[in-house]
Amino acid sequence: MRYRIRTGALAFILHRATGLALVLYLFVHIFSVSRLANPASFNEEMALYSSALFKFVELGLLGVVVAHVLNGARIIAVDFWGASRKQATVFYVAVGVGTLVVLYGAIHLLPAVFDGISSGQLLSPSYEVIHGGGH
Amino acid sequence: MLREKGFEPGGQFIWFFHRVSGFALVILLILHFAWVHFSTDVTSDGLLTFNDVMNRLSSPFFKAIDLSFLVLALAHGLMGVMLSIQDYIKRQGLRMIAVGTVWILAIVFGVWGSVTILTLKPHEPGTTPEPVRKVTGVPQPAEENQALWQIVEDGQ
Ligand code: HEM
Numbered sequence: 126m127r128y129r130i131r132t133g134a135l136a137f138i139l140h141r142a143t144g145l146a147l148v149l150y151l152f153v154h155i156f157s158v159s160r161l162a163n164p165a166s167f168n169e170e171m172a173l174y175s176s177a178l179f180k181f182v183e184l185g186l187l188g189v190v191v192a193h194v195l196n197g198a199r200i201i202a203v204d205f206w207g208a209s210r211k212q213a214t215v216f217y218v219a220v221g222v223g224t225l226v227v228l229y230g231a232i233h234l235l236p237a238v239f240d241g242i243s244s245g246q247l248l249s250p251s252y253e254v255i256h257g258g259g260h
Numbered sequence: 261m262l263r264e265k266g267f268e269p270g271g272q273f274i275w276f277f278h279r280v281s282g283f284a285l286v287i288l289l290i291l292h293f294a295w296v297h298f299s300t301d302v303t304s305d306g307l308l309t310f311n312d313v314m315n316r317l318s319s320p321f322f323k324a325i326d327l328s329f330l331v332l333a334l335a336h337g338l339m340g341v342m343l344s345i346q347d348y349i350k351r352q353g354l355r356m357i358a359v360g361t362v363w364i365l366a367i368v369f370g371v372w373g374s375v376t377i378l379t380l381k382p383h384e385p386g387t388t389p390e391p392v393r394k395v396t397g398v399p400q401p402a403e404e405n406q407a408l409w410q411i412v413e414d415g416q
């Protein structure tokens with residue numbers, strides 16, 4: 126008898142880990158969105174998110190979201206639409222779509238990350254809020 | 261014990277709720293990305309600003325969508341936390357503390373997020389929020405900065 130990696134168990138752990146990570150993200154997100162109460166401070170915050178380090182984190186977030194969402198969609202398809210006989214197809218479609226979405230995100234996010242690394246400015250915003258500009 | 265009193269939703273209910281809310285969340289999340297990324301990053305000045313958010317959220321329709329997104333995402337995620345607690349925490353006392361914490365987090369963050377959405381108000385009349393300008397890449401010539409100020413004033 127041979128040992129095989131139990132892909133079902135692996136998928137379960139991945140789904141749970143990404144789901145719990147998203148809960149933590151959601152708490153932080155609700156906090157950061159609450160700064161909408163003060164427009165200037167909200168814009169400052171968004172400018173900070175345009176820095177290299179945050180773009181890198183954002184790409185990681187996209188990966189976590191895509192993994193959880195597509196695996197979740199796969200589970201729903203298999204459970205409700207009797208896609209269980211086409212499990213393999215559903216799996217490859219999910220992996221394919223996920224790869225494309227993350228690649229698309231990488232194309233948009235990585236240039237700023239590389240800029241930041243080469244200039245050593247990991248936390249400087251690529252946008253500046255012009256104070257007093259709006260009166 | 262918490263289970264009998266109804267504070268701990270059962271596995272069957274969560275199983276069903278995860279699938280229904282997961283389906284709705286796919287749609288809401290795609291809309292969320294379209295609104296916070298594509299409507300700004302790609303088409304406008306490139307940075308999501310207070311004004312971009314206000315343009316959308318001044319409408320009650322979009323507020324309602326945002327509130328349902330908040331409630332569904334929190335419920336979906338925290339029911340997942342409940343499932344994990346049921347799987348890993350077997351000791352009665354610890355389990356009660358954990359389940360209680362989840363309820364407190366649900367209420368605190370649910371109320372906090374709703375208050376943010378419901379109390380949004382536009383800038384004071386007569387002022388506009390600070391504009392933004394890109395600082396990396398090609399340095400902006402002085403005239404262009406001048407032009408940006410002009411646009412802001414015209415917009416008033
Ligand atoms: C947007 C689309 C989403 C879909 C389609 C989706 C789908 C699912 C499904 C079908 C399950 C049940 C898995 C099972 O019974 O084995 C699940 C579990 C879970 N989801 Fe999601 N989900 C989504 C978004 C989210 C978000 C935004 C969060 C966090 C706030 C989240 C957190 C969780 C957690 C913590 C679990 C429990 C995992 C476990 O018990 O192992 N999900 N999701």
Ligand code: HEM
Nearest residue numbers: 147151155158183190296313326329330333373374376377
């Ligand atoms: C980097 C990507 C993201 C950005 C820039 C972003 C931005 C925002 C902004 C500006 C708002 C304010 C309301 C609005 O504009 O409609 C908001 C609200 C919200 N976002 Fe995101 N978001 C991102 C990713 C996510 C993800 C992955 C989730 C799911 C876990 C999520 C869930 C929510 C929820 C539930 C609200 C309502 C919060 C509240 O009522 O306080 N967002 N987001």
